[in-house]
Amino acid sequence: MDVTKKKILNGYHVIFLIQNIIVGMGLLSMNNSLSPLGYSQWWIPLLFGLVANLTLIPMIWLGLQFKDDDLYTIHEKLLGKWIGKSLNFILLIYAIVLFAAVIEGYLELIQISILPERTITGHLILFILITVFIVKGGIKSLARFCMLTFFLTGWMVYFLRWGFEDGEIRHLLPLFNFTGKELWDATKGGFNSIIGYELLMIFFPYIRKPEKAFKHASMGIWFSVFFYFVVGIVAVMYFTEWQLEHLQFPVLKLFQAVDLSFVERIDKVGVTLWVFLILTTAGAYLWMAKKGVDSLRNKNSQYHIYSVAILTYIVINLPISQTVRKTFYEKTFFFSYGFILWPILLCLVHLVRRRKTR
Amino acid sequence: MKIWKRARQAVENSKEKPSPPSHQKQLAPISLDALKKDLTDIDDAVFKEYQTKDGLVTVIYLSSLIEPVLLHKMIIFPLVNDKGSVMNTFDAIDGSNKQKLLMAIVNGDTVIFHHNKQQYLQAHTFSPPERAITSSENEATVLGPQDSFTESLTVNLSLIKRRIHQTGLKSKDYTIGQETNTKISIMYIEHLVNDENLKRLQERIQQIDFTGYVDLVIPKQLLEDNPYSPFPQYGATSRPDAAVNSLLDGRIIVAMENSQTVMICPSSFLEMFNSPEDFYNRWTTASLLRILRFMGFFITIMLTPTYISALSYHPGILPFELLIMIMESRSRVPFPPVIEVLFIELIIEILKEAGSRMPTKIGQTIGIVGGIVIGTASVQAGLVSNTLIVLVAVSALLSFLMPNYLMSNASRFVRYIFILAAGLFGLLGQMLAFAWLMNHLLNLTSLGTPYLTPVIPRSWSDLFDSVVRFPLTFVQKRTGMSRAKREKKPTK
């Protein structure tokens, strides 16, 4: 295996990378975020998947124009050096904030349900350490870890069987029982469970066959949408609207309905196994931040990973109040919606420039 | 890769290489006195003179490396009763090259100096007492051939070459080791092996520099990609049929003089769970046994840590009757679960180590005493709980399921890490340790190929011989692991 080759990700890697980056914290609280829609929320993930697929198209097109450059270099090429670098800096901040948000969200869940008597410092350090180890091997190590995670955690879908049996299938039916405003509220909160595929723009130069990247990335998106869809159906069947609105993590209660003879409280096992999914998502954002620092300093170095990790640790432990932190994270998610639409703008700029040079 | 390079360099810098033999012009042959001087204090070196038809002949050899009857029959008798030109049956050797002469003597050959012609001749008489070919102790099977490798390189080569009869089976020799000058031999099938792997291995062998090699495991550790990992990256076997299987798969075998095992490279994680009997059993039994071994590895690293985390952090996991039972058995134990588990694990390790050092006569008694008496007495004294002893004993047994001894040692090491992680963070610690383990395994490479290759297959046919073994018609022998060439050999 030649370590100097740049194109190291084949199609399977792309599929599972995209799928695992998307599935992170979002799945656990998705039903809660979509609860303004009541019982009709089970097909909304399909809608989100469609939107995601459509916004994927400008990303792929942009990537195919600049086959060997990731988004940072594209910014510099299209918009000039200074604007490009400042945009890259904003992207770097975005990556760090999302990295911190994902970790903090998960560790909060751990503190609620698994290790209630501790502060999060110990597991925070351990978690960041393991993420650093994963990212040190580069994007290929991350991709392989994603493939493994898919098989290690995918079978938990079987646990939904008990919820399915106990639930009432007629909950599914009034399909469009919501107003426009409710849909807007739900999308605002719920769409952030499906972002994550914009990282495709950053690892695009590593894909071996970029022409097929669209097919593979779409498959990744639809795998995640399948999981969301199944969980959505079972949650709607099992809970009432009030429960969906008030339960912070409906998936945990679904796991608690599981009745096995030799072990109880499967939700604890489920939540701890979830750490793999969070590791992949967090690892991807850390890698994106590393690439950002690389492009800002025009130098590739492993020390960038360590510095970003230490910076994140400091950010998480800053004495900012909880509410300020939560609003900050929500605002960042809005930024990510904008980030998804951003390639369209870049494509237009690219077309205009091309026409100019002709 | 980097780590290996640095290790190699460190060893190299600390040693000075002996100067290569200087090229002399065709000078006079070395005198016998000079040879004698180098062989002083080697009291089993023999210098004997015989009168033959052609004149005086001196025979030099090391008596410990040569069987006396063979010496007499091959050399002394023909020399003394020379009817024809016995001298022509011996090979010529460059008489002016003292290094070569000395190497020949210490290698067990007999050097013959013909005084009249001032010529040195050499006869290959290396025949020390050797162990007979017995059945393998560590890898015994019920079915299949029962022979195993011995310490002699020629015997090992013969065991392999009698199974593959073709000229495509190459065996290249190298001499390594500064002080020991051991011979190793690389074997491969030319039209199946991957050239890049072969070149890499050969380069590495020529570049390693170490004082001496006592067993194959030492060059194995020096030739590895990641010497810091607890997992062995090359396979090892002491059975010729397993070695031949891997040759047919396009892999490279390294055999060393004085070593009972041969090294197989490249190798993968799942192959550490293969026993040679898998191909002799029918596919259903073989698949079940493989699944058992594979599950055994994961259960042995997860079982006791789960006990610790269930008791210390998540009592809600246990069903009600089990909870009452465990509470009863733990009610007299004064230690927290982590200490209890470490205590018993350490006792089992001590029993194992002590049992393997003791002479056989005492060893069995002490083993029984240690196992039964200490175990029962400590439960009754309330030092440990009896459910825990069952769990620890089961997981210790499971760790020995693996055919590769180095792998079962690695799994024990990994289990300690899991125990500490579970003691610190409960189930979360276990899962994080598991994530670390998976990440480590994913990044290991064995001669360049990823260590977890059948799990993340290079080609779909790999899966037919991984955890489940499919019937032989499905198993393609040219797996993606070795990146073997896929052209078929032209049939006769």
Place this chain on the structure above:
Amino acid sequence: MNVSRITLLISIFLVLSGCTTKQGAQPSLEKLGMISVAGFDYIDNDNMKMTVIMPQPALEAEKHTQVISVETDMLHKGIVDISSRADKAVSLKQLRVALFSEEFARKGQMKEMVEYLFKDADVRSNVYVAIVKESAEEMLRMEYPDKQNTSSYINNLFHPRHYTFFNPFTTIHDFVHDETNPLRDTIAPYVELKEEVIHIVGLGMFSNGNMETIFTKKEGKIIQIMRGREKLSVFALTLDEEGKEKVALEFVKSKAKVKSENLESPKVTINLDFEGTLSEYEGDKNLADKKDVEKLEKEVSNNIEQEIRNLIEKCIELEIEPFGLFESLRMRYKGDWSTNLTKELLAKAEFEIQVETKLKSVGALK
């Protein structure tokens, strides 16, 4: 390399500290008192009496269960009080059954208490809920000398078993689900302590968070059938007025289809299909004769139909809807369904009930 060596060292130290147990760190299993059953009694509007039992695992203890009662107004405050009376840290992690006294259910804050248990992350959501006739504390303090220990006894009592499939066993999840479901009202089993043994005597019906009435066990069975429970067991019927003809059927399969239509003048169609074997028959009919068996089937179906009709009328009177009759109407309804709507529809609805019974075999003897 240097930095990764440092990180390796740090992680080793971190992991090694797992061997130490600090003061106040998570106690291990035997130092925890696991509450298995909790009982709530009514004192007044704010206060309640909480009784908990914990199994005593030490082999030398005389009693195998420890019972503690406190008076408190909040659940967790009660737990703290209990911990100060027990020698172990008390935890709700293995709570199995929650008992509420009848008074508490009728007048007190049962709904809030159950909701609170639902939201607590420590408590499993399949903890069983039951109403006790007089006092929960008495039931927990009573000694059951022939049972293994009280916790296992009560836990196994509420776990659905073969002959008790007809009784509804409500878990916390079911309770909260039905409370917050505008189409259906909550039910919970009603138990009574009689002659030192706990009997399940009926079904408590809730409306607006408080218990209104009690239904009998037979009515409970019918409610279960209509709710769609498929696993059933023995059903005993008296077919005629004098009590001369009695039938006991063992149901193998049951299917209930409840359909409702037309929002303005709602019409509810109930179709029930039963398949069963006849386990006991007392009467005049000749079971070997096919015609007689058919007549028996018809009579059984009519009987069940009459029971259902009676029950529905009783429910309309009491304004309680435990079945979930209007689910199919909700499927086509635009907007948010409210509880008042359910009550309105219940009062107006017309019912058409059709029961079909198939007797697969009439027993081993002819």
